[in-house]
Amino acid sequence: MSTKVHRHKKRGGHEEEAHDGERWLVTYADMLTVLVGLFIVMFAMSQVDQTKFNALKSSLSIAFGQPAVTFTAPGSAVAGDAGGGESAPLDLSSVVGKGADGEAEQQARAAMAALDRAKASARAKNAAAEVEKFERIRKKIQEALREQNAEDGVQFRIDERGLVVTVVTSSVVFGNNSAELLRDGRKIVDAIAPALRTEKNSVEVDGHTNWLPVTSGPYPSNWELSTARASTVVRRLVARGIPAKRLNASGYAEQRPLYPDTDPRSVSLNRRVEVVVLSDLDAATKALLPSAAGQSAATS
Incomplete structure (x- = not known):
């Protein structure tokens, strides 16, 4: 006598078998998956970028x-x-x-x-190197001025802009209320030009006057007079071989004095033209130029 075993089937023909005793395997596998993921994350966080x-x-x-x-x-x-x-x-x-x-x-x-x-x-090294270059230019200009017996009318200093060559615009450089260079003035500018031709720095020419107002001549105020004098020097430098694209002329009237009005020197020494050989360093390094120049002077 044969015995038939009847099995229940799911819809679709698949047999349904009871596995209630093996359900813990599912939970165990889930736990292992989570742990593996945690270890992967911790390993990734521990790695150096x-x-x-x-x-x-x-x-x-x-x-x-x-x-x-x-x-x-x-x-x-x-x-x-x-x-x-x-x-x-x-x-x-x-x-x-x-x-x-x-x-x-x-x-x-x-x-x-x-x-x-x-x-x-x-920056300190670059500033020191820039000062050395400016000192070389200064010596060339001084030698040329000495040959023309005109060195007494020119002063030198180094500030945040660069090398400043100050030409005191006395009556031997410009006439009173005039922007025309006199003979001695032309000699000074012609002595400055050769030292600048071999350099690549831009050059700014600044005109300054004293506090006395203009009372005669073609210029209505010190603004026009100071600008005209700076422009005259620029034209002379161009004629002596300095490329025009390197030059700039500015007039400041009496607004940037070297000495206050109460100082007796203000009448003569504030009346000046400054030829500034501009440094092409960054602003932070240019700020170090005066101190670098002081150190250079102390060691020389």
Whole structure:
């Protein structure tokens, strides 16, 4: 006598079997999946961002002028190429502000301070080199003036703009209320021109007057008179071979005096034309020029 085993079937023809005793496997598999995902996330968070370290390496190498260093992990480094091509300079402040731990933050701040010191040192060296160039120009002009017996009417100084060659516009340089260069004035400008021809710096010519008002002549005020005198000097420099595109003329009337009106020297010494050999350095480095000039004078 045969026994038939009847099995229930789901709709669609598939057999339904009871597996109630194996349901714990599903929960166990879910737990393992979650753990594996957690370990993957933790592993990813523990890895050093090599791109940022390479960028940091590139920035510091440029700043200090040292060979490139490849950072392989916090606190360790290997000399040589980073192997990632050129990297954009890294903003170290972003490293400090993105949840870095205390040690990493201190290292980043130390690197920022070192970078600032390197920049300051580079600016100081550039300013000193610029002063040396201006001193060379000054000596050339002085030699030319000495040959013309005209050095007494010219003074030199270095400020944030560059080398300032001051021509006192006495009666031997310009006539009273006049913008026409007299014979001695032409000799002075002609002595200045050769030293400027061989340089590439732009040159600004500034006209200044004293506080006394204009009472005669073709110019209604000191503004027109100071500008006309500066323009006359510019035209003379162009005629002596200085490219016009390097030159600029400005008039300041009595608004930028060297001496206050109460000083007896103001009448004669505020009346001047300044030929300024402009520095082409950045603003932060140009601000160091006066101190660099002082140091140069102290050591010479």
